[in-house]
Amino acid sequence: MTSYERVLRALHGQEPDRVPIFELLVDPTVIKAILPGADYPDFVEAMEIDVVVTNTPSKLYEEKVLDAEQRIVVNEWGIVRQYGAQIVSMPLEGPIRKIEDIDTYKPPDPYADRRYGELRGLVSRFKKKKFVGMHLHDGFSYPCYLRGMQQLMMDLFENPDFVHKLVRLSIDHNTAIAKRAIELGADFIILGDDYGSVEAPLISPNHFREFFLPAIREIVEAVHAKGAFCLKHCCGNINLILEDMVRTGIDALHPFDATAGMDLVAVKQRYPQLTVMGGVDCGPLLSERSVQDVVNEVKQLLHVASRGGRYIISSTNTIHNSVRPGNYLAMLSTVKEFGRYPVTA
Secondary structure, X not given: OOHHHHHHHHHOOOOOOEOOEEOOOEOHHHHHHHOOOOOHHHHHHHOOOOEEEOOOHHHHOOEEEEEOOOOEXXXXXXXXXXXXXXXXXXXXXXXXXXXXXXXXXXXXXXXXXXXXXXXHHHHHHHEOOEEEEEEEOOOOHHHHHHHOHHHHHHHHHHOHHHHHHHHHHHHHHHHHHHHHHHHOOOOEEEEOOXXXXXXXXXXXXXXXXXXXXXXXXXXXHHHHHOOOEEEEEOOOOOHHHHHHHHOOOOOEEEOOOHHHOOOHHHHHHHOOOOEEEEEEOOOHHHHOOOHHHHHHHHHHHHHHHOOOOOEEEEEOOOEOXXXXXXXXXXXXXXXXXXXXOOOXX
16 A cells, blocks of 8 residues: 555545554754655655655745844745744744735735745655645734734734734635645645644634634635645644634644643544544653653554544654654654554554
């Protein structure tokens, strides 16, 4: 069974030959430690990872260096970002400082060819062999980046019409890229906006439903209309908005961090139409504990989560640069050995 066939069976609620493997991102330092000289496509092929995806959405846009020493850049959105230890830069400041700025603001061209270079490479190499996707945003991240998180939280109360305009801008941009990506061969789109902290959603359920839930639903419907799957990544504790998110029609949800109160098995049982993805702690388990601990916990997760399909294993966020290469290798090898159906790990 190919990786592509394996993932399709999992998404359709059938048991494949083994549990499929996914990672939203694997840090280049981990790749190089495991497979010196390899890039991401080489790595996923060598490690038999079933789902492949383009890099974080911020990498889709050109950047100009503002401060080389501090590693501060500004991208095509006019968003100032800073690189640190991780591969993903952090937003510092957005260009929409006054609400009237949105009337003249022009987002980047969604059809610019550079947006699709990495996807074209993955499609060319892995189409119908692995499950190929593109990582995009939905309705929350760009409003936060353009306005700043603190100001956007105030705008929810003080300038609701303005927030709706920001969200519409994000919907239109991401929907355009998603449709083009599917035309180029993407099997799925994964929406990467985070709505949760460790304790609870970042915003009230009422604000989520008013401003951001319709954005997810609209993009999901557009992706489905083009014949592709739509997956949702959302870190943190989102139990208070989980029902709403599932009802958008997403095909799968990632990554189910137990330390944030997310119960992957309970969600799988509650929503039998939903494929669950994740569950392997990328914090202390993969970053600090022993190889045997990883083997034991992955085996237990396979045992409780895999029955009946609709499970794709991954870490609880990404394989960041603090993950021990040996622990990640132990995770992968355990899935390949003990994740075969019928799973008895």
